[in-house]
Amino acid sequence: MHPIYRPLRSHELLDLSVPDDSLHVLHGSGRNNQLAIPSRWISVWLPLSEGIELETPDCHWLLRAGELLVWRDGALRAGSRRDGRWLAVCGSPAAWARHQRPRPGDPAVDLLPSESRCTRELRRLTVRLARVARRPDLCPLGVDAVVDMLCAALTEHQRDLHALLPRCTGRTLLRRQQTLMRLLRVQHLIRRHDDGRVDLAQLAASANYSPCHLIRSYRDVFGETPSEYAARLRSERAWQLVRETRMPVCEITAALGFESQSAFCRAFKSTFGLTTSQVRQDSCHSRLRAA
Known part of the structure; x- marks a missing residue:
């Protein structure tokens, strides 16, 4: 069964909760569109401009442009409030399994949930799949061959995760x-x-x-x-907010959940060996030298 191309424009709602064995290639554009993905489906998400707002029963977050998400857990709702474009490929595990062909000697490992920066190769293949699914006559290889290449690239992209098995x-x-x-x-x-x-x-x-x-x-x-x-992520975010933004330290303290500004400043210096003022001064000098 060949992949199905489905555009999703402004103010449209698409519910894929009715199970089938097809892969769906979705092209979202405009604003205020929504998409519902059933539980246990595997979906690949790529925002091309702006971002996609994603929601599960447990949390809500923004997938930014240039990031790649592979999701296969609970039910997922997605949409864009701003005028942007995004691509998604989704389907049941059985639909994906038809296109997953491990290399000789490699175990047959499923796609795993992950969120990372999208490589140039994955972006190129995802965009190519959307174009070919919309116009199959554009590709002499056929749509299924492009899906096979995308699956192989995703499996290679997740090799570090597979090494944890x-x-x-x-x-x-x-x-x-x-x-x-x-x-x-x-x-x-x-x-x-x-x-x-x-x-x-x-x-x-x-x-x-x-x-x-x-x-x-x-x-x-x-x-x-x-x-x-969690502590490592909070430290990395503290460094990014102090060095790359002009957000007041008191607001950073609140955003990162510290009890007080003095507690945040002590933790910051203990972790990085520098005060917030020293980091911002060094960042300012670096931008001036670059200019």
């Missing part, structure tokens, strides 16, 4: 994949909380683990605990 618990590859997907769900929830505050009980519940089992499993796979990962 031997660290996961489970006697079979399928069980280890399930374990990794649970931990990636936890990691996604941590990333979505910019203030660095994590509720360990809530994270454990999302993975159907006890808190102790979550800490142990997460550390075995990623080399750090969920709390350590």
